[in-house]
Amino acid sequence: MCAIAAPEVFGSDEIGNAKVLITGEIPAALHAKVRRAESNCPERAITIIE
Amino acid sequence: MTDTQKPVKDMTTDYDIFDPEFVKNPYSGYTEIRESQCPIAHTERYEGSWLPTRYEDVVAIAQEFETFTSRQILVMPPVEGRSEGAYAGVAAPPITSDPPDHHWHRRLILPVFSPQSVAKYEQGTRDLCNALIDEFIDKGTADAAADYAQHIPVRVIATMLGVPLEMEPEFTEWVRGVLENMTDKEARIKAFMNIVQFFMGQIEDRKKNPRENDLITELMNAEVEGKKVPIEYVLGVCQLMLVAGIDTTWSAIGSCMWHMAQHPEHRKQLRENPDLWPTAIEELLRVYAPVTMARIVDHDIEFQGCPMKAGDRVLMAFPAANRDPRQFENPDEVILDRENNRHVAFGSGIHRCAGSNLARLEVRVALQTWLDRIPEFELVDQSTVTWVGGQVHGPRKCMVKF
Numbered sequence: 469m470c471a472i473a474a475p476e477v478f479g480s481d482e483i484g485n486a487k488v489l490i491t492g493e494i495p496a497a498l499h500a501k502v503r504r505a506e507s508n509c510p511e512r513a514i515t516i517i518e
Numbered sequence: 519m520t521d522t523q524k525p526v527k528d529m530t531t532d533y534d535i536f537d538p539e540f541v542k543n544p545y546s547g548y549t550e551i552r553e554s555q556c557p558i559a560h561t562e563r564y565e566g567s568w569l570p571t572r573y574e575d576v577v578a579i580a581q582e583f584e585t586f587t588s589r590q591i592l593v594m595p596p597v598e599g600r601s602e603g604a605y606a607g608v609a610a611p612p613i614t615s616d617p618p619d620h621h622w623h624r625r626l627i628l629p630v631f632s633p634q635s636v637a638k639y640e641q642g643t644r645d646l647c648n649a650l651i652d653e654f655i656d657k658g659t660a661d662a663a664a665d666y667a668q669h670i671p672v673r674v675i676a677t678m679l680g681v682p683l684e685m686e687p688e689f690t691e692w693v694r695g696v697l698e699n700m701t702d703k704e705a706r707i708k709a710f711m712n713i714v715q716f717f718m719g720q721i722e723d724r725k726k727n728p729r730e731n732d733l734i735t736e737l738m739n740a741e742v743e744g745k746k747v748p749i750e751y752v753l754g755v756c757q758l759m760l761v762a763g764i765d766t767t768w769s770a771i772g773s774c775m776w777h778m779a780q781h782p783e784h785r786k787q788l789r790e791n792p793d794l795w796p797t798a799i800e801e802l803l804r805v806y807a808p809v810t811m812a813r814i815v816d817h818d819i820e821f822q823g824c825p826m827k828a829g830d831r832v833l834m835a836f837p838a839a840n841r842d843p844r845q846f847e848n849p850d851e852v853i854l855d856r857e858n859n860r861h862v863a864f865g866s867g868i869h870r871c872a873g874s875n876l877a878r879l880e881v882r883v884a885l886q887t888w889l890d891r892i893p894e895f896e897l898v899d900q901s902t903v904t905w906v907g908g909q910v911h912g913p914r915k916c917m918v919k920f
Binding site: 469471472473480482483484485504507508509510511512 | 625628629631632633634635796797800857858859860861862864866867870875
């Protein structure tokens, strides 16, 4: 789900588990997409630290 | 009288997942239970089960795998004399596995279903959908369930497994035998044994003639901690892929087709805004989640005030959870660009569907290809649409005209 909502930020590793692709601060242009990824994650696995 | 013939007295104490009206439209029944004093219903039918209907409860049960085990995962009890595990001692890893084995059972198959891996089936799926449409496009009418949806996942899975595509009718019949008409115990056993025997034959053949780029051969050669995996594992994974990968996705595609036939505004919305596809697919999966899975209670426990006993069956009604107004605004409405959608069509926790990326791809490609070729269509007659329910919910006959 996160990779669908914010493909710039989330992808998957070789076994298909989700992983974060970028380090550090999320660029402002992607904030909305990342919020959407967070609010659509069925496992509540995403935490946004502000 | 059998359990299926007695009229239902009260949904919260006597629900019948195979009641013909409930099979056709389970959502009003789920709502009745969810909004009652007893949002976790109970029935004595089919040897008894619990039915949680609120999102929060369904997710909690899915997450607590130590209390709610996966010893059995079908909504009906196994046929007598075969009470532990799945039938005939053949389990279906990883879906019937509990930790610690669950970890490697699942890890070995995850790479097969990663988004990168399933992407290679997209073009083949599109070609298949186009070939199916070629068969009926000139007739101006088709059965969107039986002429279209039904043929897509079975061929994708058969391709993945490297088994003969021309056996499609047998695969379909066997899977229906296991997951549909579940009240016919003899038919279930027969269908299951057919699947097991078929894959035992496929495995024997590969022992003599290993194949290149072949999933079954790769599974047979897979090693965990330096040791080859047991052949029962390979057999279990193969039968799981067939049983779990066909009826489920075909039901989802069928329900989406049934929806699209009645909603020209949604067809238009997708035509004008193709960027909407990913969220639209999630929304359709939320509203038409096809699968209900079961868990077996490990030890006596009071869960949300319900006195559950060791061995009790709990039905995780994902379709009910996905329409809980506590979690989703206007839950019965299809909102293709829905902002917040933590749906559980694929379950939740350690048993979350391993094939979800493949299922999403198949549903999207099936809908896109149809809407490209047949942009305008409608149901011939709502009253002739037939449904199955229980373990898997979806249309089986759905005539449309165009």
